[in-house]
Amino acid sequence: MHNKKEIDHATGVETTGHEWDGLKELNNPLPRWWVWVFIVCCVWAVCYWVVFPSWPIPGGATKGIEGYTQAKELAESQQQITARQEAYMAEFKNASLQDIMKNQKLYEFAIAGGGSAFRQNCAVCHGTGAEGGPGFPNLNDDDWLWGGTLADIQQTITHGIRSNDPDARVSQMPAFGKDGLLQKEEIEAVVGYVMTLSGGPHEADYAKGKDVFEANCTACHGPDGKGMRDMGSANLTDKIWLYGGDRQTIYQTVYNGRGGVMPAWGERLDPETIKELTIYVHQLGGGEADAGQAADAPAAQ
Structure with a gap:
């Protein structure tokens, strides 16, 4: 047995001394930095297993010392949002539409909430930009069928048009040809x-x-x-x-004849959300002033 290192003549690299079927393995160890990175990753993985949920077990997975889950993070985020909303909601509930229009913070709160509610409930008919379409009014202009004041818009949203609500806005255009009223x-x-x-x-x-x-x-x-x-x-x-x-x-x-239908949102949304929607729609571009009041929102003054 000897300790003499054998050098491969073709490459000039030391061999491991092993030979199989005439083939010899070169001794090319991994770079030292790579080995240390690998060791650090292994240590980090073990720490991750301890701190966070990781190993599957019957009935779920290990909880980790932090007890972290995405569901928990979402719940905490929603609690924070709710807490911020509550700071405004008490005042918002008791304020009239006109009071909200005069209060910069309440107005901005209404616009943010109204925009979200609009995208969730109204955009399917009126479009995400409220531009409307055939049979669905454009809410960005000042061409109102039932009126564009805050009170008018709130009435329309709350009770709908030709809906089942007893206070719905109702009118009916005759089918002049279909019903034989005109030749x-x-x-x-x-x-x-x-x-x-x-x-x-x-x-x-x-x-x-x-x-x-x-x-x-x-x-x-x-x-x-x-x-x-x-x-x-x-x-x-x-x-x-x-x-x-x-x-x-x-x-x-x-x-x-024509006779589009709009749902009575008062049956589906709470009064605060309807107030938010009212102000949001009013400020889109065509909102009209109530009698004796200016239509300008605080942000536009």
Whole structure:
């Protein structure tokens, strides 16, 4: 037996002295830094097993000395959020909508809560940006069917439109063609007339369309076609169309009638959330002032 180191002539690297079928293994140990990193990782892993839940056991896993779980972290985070909300909620509950609009902190609290509630409950119809779509109003403009004051918006959200709530806003546009109230020629004429109210060209049957409109439509839309908020009827003169302003769509509207439904959120949401939603919708861009009051929010002053 000898201790002489054998050097591989091809590589100049020491061999381990082992040989198999004419093959010899080179002695290339791992770098010292890598070995220390490996040792540190092993120690860290053992500490992790002790501190945090890790090893599966019957009925779950080891709890760890910290007792940490993501569910526990979530619960603690929710408690912190609830505590911050409670700092405002007591004052918020007792404040009127007008008082909230005058109080910067309560106003910001309402906007934050209202935005969250809107995305959870209202965005499915009105869109995440409240831009609306066919049959669903755009809440960013000042074109309101039932009114855009704080009181109007709160009433609409609370009781809905054509919902089952006894205090819901209710109106019904007749299906003039489907129910045989008007003949096809009369519908064609009144559609042409309606299009002129928002700047469209006069057609040959303009006079006939005007007569049909005055006899059948003015009770809700008014003699000038600007609508009536008490009836929830649309302004036909502003080029803002809930279902579409092309001739075919207007014809379908007159022929079949329209009557969208909005849920009564008072049955599903608490009063504070409805107040938050009211202020959030009001500040989107088209909110109107209550009688004798300014519509500006604190943040806009």
